[in-house]
Amino acid sequence: MKTARRAMVTGATGVIGRRVVPELLARGYRVTAVGRTAQKRAELGSVGADAIALDILDVGAATRALAGHDVLINLATHMPKSTLQMLLPWAWRENDRVRRDGRERMDAAMAQRARRLRSACRLRFAA
Numbered sequence: 001m002k003t004a005r006r007a008m009v010t011g012a013t014g015v016i017g018r019r020v021v022p023e024l025l026a027r028g029y030r031v032t033a034v035g036r037t038a039q040k041r042a043e044l045g046s047v048g049a050d051a052i053a054l055d056i057l058d059v060g061a062a063t064r065a066l067a068g069h070d071v072l073i074n075l076a077t078h079m080p081k082s083t084l085q086m087l088l089p090w091a092w093r094e095n096d097r098v099r100r101d102g103r104e105r106m107d108a109a110m111a112q113r114a115r116r117l118r119s120a121c122r123l124r125f126a127a
Ligand SMILES: NC(=O)c1ccc[n+]([C@@H]2O[C@H](COP(=O)([O-])OP(=O)(O)OC[C@H]3O[C@@H](n4cnc5c(N)ncnc54)[C@H](OP(=O)(O)O)[C@@H]3O)[C@@H](O)[C@H]2O)c1
Pocket: 010, 011, 012, 013, 014, 015, 016, 017, 034, 035, 036, 037, 040, 054, 055, 056, 057, 075, 076, 077, 078, 079, 098, 102
């Protein structure tokens, strides 16, 4: 039997993520969806995702969470809450942190996973 490919979606509760999770499930992916409150995880679970808590700025936790996944879709953001705030540079600081530092850390976590996959392949070929 073919095993379902596994995708992790960060920002799964956001405007785009909420739409991406059901699309992936409909295409046969097993989906791990990140939600940072119990209520958000319950909502993600109710559509069929495996919901987990994760701060994408925590590279160690991200590396552990990514084990066993084939695909990462990183949609985490922290947009200012109002149109007025969008005009204020400071209101974008957390968004910059999540988009820049978060992306770098998720890339690093994914790269570590890829290195491990390559090592596993070498061991298999050497045996
Ligand atoms: N996303 C875009 O590119 C975009 C473009 C144009 C307009 N907008 C507008 O901007 C507003 C906000 O939309 P949005 O979907 O971008 O933002 P959002 O609804 O605030 O969702 C942001 C997502 O990022 C996650 N997140 C933030 N920081 C995180 C962290 N450190 N670790 C893990 N996850 C983290 C949140 O998780 P939690 O739920 O767990 O907090 C949430 O899933 C909407 O009105 C939307 O229409 C968005």
